[in-house]
Amino acid sequence: MAGEVYFPHDPAYEHATTVFNLHGAPRPAAARTVRTLAELRDVLAYARTTCMPVRVHSTGHGAAAAREMSGSVLVRTEMDGAVQIDPVRRTALIPAGTRWGAVVDAAAPYDLAAPHGSSADVGAVGYLLRGGVSVYGRLVGLAANSVTAVDLVTADGELHRVDADHDPELFWALRGGGGGFGVVVAVEMRLFPARPVVTGSAYWPVVHAAELLRRWTGWAATAPWEVTSAFQVLNLPDVPIVPVELRSGTMIGVAATEVRADDAPSGLTELLDELRAVAAPVVESWLPCTPAEVVRAQLGPDEPVPIVGDHLLLADLDERASAAFLAATGSGSPLITAELRQLGGALAVPDPRGGALDHYDARYSYLGNAIPDGPEATAAIEKHCAVVRAALAPWDTGRTAPTFVESWQQPQRHLDPEQIDRADRVRTRVDPTGLFRLDASPGTTMLR
Ligand SMILES: Cc1cc2nc3c(=O)[nH]c(=O)nc-3n(C[C@H](O)[C@H](O)[C@H](O)COP(=O)(O)OP(=O)(O)OC[C@H]3O[C@@H](n4cnc5c(N)ncnc54)[C@H](O)[C@@H]3O)c2cc1C
Known part of the structure; x- marks a missing residue:
């Protein structure tokens, strides 16, 4: 029979099902890591013959947001080949499975930079x-707006280059439409000219929380687009990797990255002056760096861990909202980090050439996370996530950003009803037998 796939306890199965977020560890019926088109076509032939749904992943950073996989075949994409940079067109061709660290390293010699997130290990394709x-x-x-073409293998095993001129409707759906269209084997994206960057964070005792948050939201209302920042409530564990100054109970952190403009005053300096006037930080570190260094300068777990959390897109935060946020996430909260990430700027501007998801109509993204050490801790964290959700309900836009959703079972709505219909029409056209249907994220489909 066509199709080499692997079953539980086989080392090849265990490799193919490896994920970064151990809380979402998948246990599909069968799995295989594919490195070539021939291997991918072989798995698809197996799935068609056995009528098993196909699921797709790369690094498993988003594992907990993927629906349960029993009865499915899971394809892990680790496509052969290096990132190819075209310095004239300023593009990168990225094989599926490539992590952001490798993309940034390939672009750096050409003085080009990429719109990566806060981890060098996240897979570029799943993120985009x-x-x-x-x-x-x-x-x-939004990083998806930088995508210029997608190489997609559909359920029949055919390879398609999809872009603005070749199946523009599918190109629209692939960029934020929620998946369930096929297996992406590579993405081509625009890069931007590298400029000097400053990135880092500063930390204060929780006693200053209210005034720091008041000043941060005040600054954020008119902040220059060159700065992207986050306000964090931290309840960090007493373990050696955490700096000793940050282990004494709840702390407040502000993290930011600024792309420097020669001809304008620094928005980051203005923010830090505001915040340092409240109190001197107990620890701070701001690194002038090249874009290639930024991706590795962000704090966060670099080894696989079980992550449990929740996410909301929030409207403007008044004093009542700030008080509710601090009360729900401060001392006594099992959340290790509760973060308000600043949106707005170019993130709020629709892109006429963009896909299903091209901007966010929200001022802040809330993301609360913890690392449980067993089922009891998981239950306590989930219970607390509901408490924070209820506290923030008056400011909840009801919309969600797919990359920040921590569990496929949580309420999520990434698209408008008309966009969901449009994405579903594309799914039904390119995958009439529904081989990939279960791979569609719950916030983007009405198909069951
Ligand atoms: C430590 C950490 C830091 C993060 N920082 C940020 C951040 O700063 N900004 C941000 O927006 N997000 C961030 N994320 C979230 C991350 O962007 C998402 O989880 C993203 O989906 C990860 O993509 P992946 O391919 O690595 O993960 P995977 O779990 O492998 O993939 C996620 C989903 O993408 C789809 N997919 C993956 N590969 C393919 C393929 N080859 N073909 C078709 N579909 C595919 C599948 O639907 C899959 O379920 C972070 C996550 C972690 C754990």
């Missing part, structure tokens, strides 16, 4: 297909 909020997001917009 789901929108992607970069550490430069307010300057460069």
Whole structure:
């Protein structure tokens, strides 16, 4: 029979099902890592013959947001080949499975930069297909808007180059339409000229939380697009990798990245002056760096961990909202980080050439996360996520950003009803037998 696939306990199955977020560890019926088109076509032939649904992933950073996989065949894409940079067109051709660190390294010698997020290990393709909020997001917009072409293998095993001139409707759907169209084997994207960057963070004791948040939201209302920042409430564990100054109970952090403009005053300096006037930070570190260094300068887990959390897109935050946020996430909260990421700027501007998801109509993204050490801790974290959700309900836009959704079972709405219909029409056209239907993110489809 066509199709080499692997079953539980086989080392090849265990490799193919490896994920970064261990809370979403998938247990499909069968799995295979594919590195070539021939291998991918072989798995698809197996799935068609056995009538098993096909699921797709790369690094498993978004594993917990993927629906449950029993009865499915999981394809892990680790496509052969290096990132190819075209310095004249300023584009990168990225094989599926490539992580942002490799994209940034390939672009750096040409003085080009990419709209990556806060981790060098996140897969470029999964991030781009789901929108992607970069550490430069307010300057460069949603990362999916930089995609210029997608190489897609559909259920029949055919390879298609999809772009603005070749099946523009499918090209629209692939960029934020939620998946379930096929297996992406490569993405081509625009890069932007590298400029000097400053990135880092500063931390204060929780006693200053209210005044710091008041000043941060005040600054954020008119902040220059060159700065993208986040306000964090941290309840960090007493473990050696956490700096000793940050281990004494709840702390407040502000993280930011600024792309420097020669002819304008620094928005980051203005923000830090405002915040340092409240109190001197107990620790701060701001690194002038090249874009190639930025992707590795962000704080966060670099080893696979179980992550449980929740996400909302929020409207403007008044004093009542700030008080509700701090009360729900501060001392006593099991959340290790509760972050308000600043949106707006180019992230709020629709792109006439963009796809299903081209901007966010929200002022902040809330993301609360914790790393449970067992089922009891997981239950306590999930219960607390509901408490924070209820506290923030008056400011919840009801919309969600797919890259930040932490569980496929949580309420999520990435698209308008007309966009959901449009994405579903594309799914039904390119995948009439529904081989990939279960791979569509719940916030983007009415198909069951
Ligand atoms: C530590 C950490 C930091 C992060 N920082 C940011 C950030 O700054 N900004 C941000 O926006 N997001 C961020 N994320 C979220 C991340 O962007 C998403 O989880 C993203 O979906 C990861 O893509 P992936 O391919 O690595 O993950 P995977 O879990 O492998 O893939 C996620 C989904 O993408 C689709 N997919 C992946 N590969 C393919 C393929 N070859 N063909 C078709 N579909 C495919 C599938 O639907 C899959 O379920 C972060 C996540 C973590 C864990």
